[in-house]
Amino acid sequence: MGAGFTAINLSLLPPPDVLELVDYEATLSDMLAELRARDSAFDALVESDPAYKLLEIAAYYRMLAVQQLNDAARAVMPAYAKGADLDHIAARYNVVRLVLNAGDPNALPPVLPTMEGDEDFRRRMLLAFEGLSTAGPIGAYVFHALGADPDVADASVLSPVPGEVLVTVLSRQGDAPMSAVERGH
Known part of the structure; x- marks a missing residue:
């Protein structure tokens, strides 16, 4: 397994030329x-x-x-898109926003679903191409770990010895998202 992966850092991109100064x-x-x-x-x-x-x-x-x-x-640039605009860009990568909490439509008043935030979603979207590899790059493990369960907030990958991979996940709840582990993701 390689030393790392190269998900693009959008903050390092120069401002787009298409934007005009508002003065x-x-x-x-x-x-x-x-x-x-x-x-x-x-x-x-x-x-x-x-x-x-x-x-x-x-x-x-x-x-x-x-x-x-x-x-x-x-709205059509991954670095700046928000909400539904970001959802449409991510659709090109075959990535959908995670539902963190399904809500309760039967409650009074109804509780709307809680969806993955834009920054977490953007990160997963940018890792989508890493996830296509079957050769085990770090980015693929991170991509699949982040998408395995809505409770996964972050993931890291280590290879202590050749042929062994250690994927560590951080839960949004503070404890291990066992549902992801039990599903074998």
Whole structure:
């Protein structure tokens, strides 16, 4: 078994080029300059002018549109996606979010299921390709351990001697998730 595995560290990636800086003041300044360049009648605009107010509104809506585009771009990136967006990205890897607690739909009021958090889910998703190997890489053991039971919070792998693998799991509850052990996962 190798010395380790190389699940990508998304925090080390540079900011995506597709994201545009959201800067209201710069946008307003650019719009004012463009208006002045197109019509010399607007060369002495003051903040109380109706044209100035219209440009303030336009700059504000431009800022909102840029932020909306940035949010949409982030929603399809594994490093930034959240909630259902992350679920859809993970579907490409054939990984689904774990149900930590099934809840109780018959309770009054009904108790909703508790689902795996985004960061834990993202980690498992990024390990999915490690899990495809049958040659025993560390990442495969970690991937399968993390997905074996909703109570598994973390896992580590050691090979004290050749041919022997020790997988250690940390439970979300503080004790061993015996259901995973009993299922032979």
